Amino acid sequence: MTAIQGKIFKLKGKIQHYAWGGYNYIPHWLGVSNSEQKPCAEYWMGAHPSASSVLETAAGDTVLFNAIKEAPGAYIGDKVYNRFGELPYLFKILDVKDMLSIQVHPSKTEAEKGFDAEEAAGIPIGAAHRNYKDKNHKPEVMVALSEFWLLHGFLQPDLLRKVLVSVPAFNTLLPLFEKEGYKGLYQHVMELPQNQVNTMLTPLVLAEVQKKKAGELNRSEPGWWVSKLYENEETIGDIDRGVFSIYFFNIVKTMPGQAVFQGAGVPHAYLEGQNVELMANSDNVLRGGLTPKHVDVPELLKHTLFEGITPDVMDGxxxxxxxxxxxxxxxxxxxxxxxxxxxxxxxxxxxxxxxxxxxxxxxxxxxxxxxxxxxxxxxxxxxxxxxxxxxxxxxxxxxxxxxxxxx
Missing domain, CATH: 2.60.120.10 (Jelly Rolls)
Structure with a gap:
């Protein structure tokens, strides 16, 4: 094991080129070129095994994940190592150009159960249809670096009723919500056959696209985000059922320096802007739409918090x-x-x-x-x-x- 010289080091993170990322913000901030015009979605800082940061030391670059493994007490402290067995957080800078998937993160207990079940089933860690990449929960907090928009939790009951009444496409859903609550409503729309989703949502989507073209919508309205999804499509085929969530969830605007915490079970999605994000050191995501990635509706429903939320936007x-x-x-x-x-x-x-x-x-x-x-x-x-x-x-x-x- 190499002896540590000093306790303060420059740290180099890793850019993640996910398709939803912007092209300019992260390269400009880092002062690097993006001549290949790759989407630069996230900049990871931490010791996640799949993309560990590197410390610049007198002896040369040191992979942080390996350094912690070799001398945990020296790097993260004995108390932290005894409690978590690793650096328990992952720090990121995000540039959200296109909407992220509707998602929920499991609790620690449920993540352990889900991971063990998928291991027993022989599903490879890297498989596209794998839900649980590790045994950890994934609470997270984001602090806006620009005007930042996100979906966060279900609307409170009166606000959701107002949506079901005022949007003609949803009128038939009001009795279901009154009788079976959030879970009955959400499970119904998430499990609808695709042809029924299309029948219900296609006229709504087309109407919202026309409203946005006419300048009749702003970012505080669901229709603005629905239009952003479909306004550049020459033909609209199957409608993503994640559209329901845009109407049923809170649309939250945060300004630079404002923060939102998202715990286990709270359904959410980032919509647009730049932020700094801090989360538990996990990659467990259960998705419910607005993504080409694996969507597992039954697993999503199992872990969703079915209650109205008033978003807590923290000023610090x-x-x-x-x-x-x-x-x-x-x-x-x-x-x-x-x-x-x-x-x-x-x-x-x-x-x-x-x-x-x-x-x-x-x-x-x-x-x-x-x-x-x-x-x-x-x-x-x-x-x-x-x-x-x-x-x-x-x-x-x-x-x-x-x-x-x-x-």
Missing amino acids: VVATEGEKSYPCPVPDFGIGKIELKAGEGFRHTASSLEIIVLLDGAMQIQGSGRELQAKKGEAVAVLAGESYIISAEAGGVLAYRAFVPEL
Whole structure:
């Protein structure tokens, strides 16, 4: 095992080229070329085995996943390792150009059961129809970096009734909702034969497309997002049943610095914009539409929280000088927004491995035996137990800090 020299390192993440991503935001932020015009959807920072970050050390680049495996106490701290057995979070920058799939994440208990069942069935981890890639839950929090839109949870009962009454295509669904509630309604539309989905939704989709062309819709209305899905289609074939969710879920607008937490069972989908996202170190996603990926409606329904939600959009609270925090009700991760003017500083002692990513500006970070300069597009890893000081350089700094709350 290579001896660790210092406790503060530059960290290099990995771009994920998913089809829904934009082409410019992440390359511009990183200061790299995208001459091939690949979609750049996510930038991963963490120790997920499928795309681990790399630490820049005096001995050369070190894969973070391997380093933690070799010396967990030194990198993430004994308490974190004893509790989780790994770095329990995955930190990301997202650029959402096209809508993501309707999805739900399982609880920890259900993820363990689902993983074991698929292992026993002999389904390969990389199989397209595999639901459970690991035994972990996947709560997540996002903080907007731009105006950011998402679907989050079912509308409250009165608001959903209003939709079922005001949208003619849904009038026949109102008695079902009154009798069988959210689960009965959602299970019905998600299990409808495709020809009935088409009969119900095709006239609605065509009408919404015409309204958007006429400038009669805005992003706060379901029809705007339905139109975005279909307005460039020369012919409209089978309608994606994810369209129901656009009408039945809350459409949430967040502005830069505002955050939304999404726990197990809450159905959601990102619609448009850029954000910083922090989640448990998992890749378990149960999908219900708006995607070419594997959709498993029975499994989705099994884990969905069938109740109305009023979205909690967090502005953040001042935790310490120079940082706002966004409280999340999970032990796996915490997130803070560091915003400093030139000459201002932030002091902290890392209780776990921390990742600090710079969205704008430049900073100096000084630890017990090491000092680094970092700028926009760069990230820094601070090992467990290290005390450090961040100083903003000319123009100030905007950064986000991922950590494990003290156990």
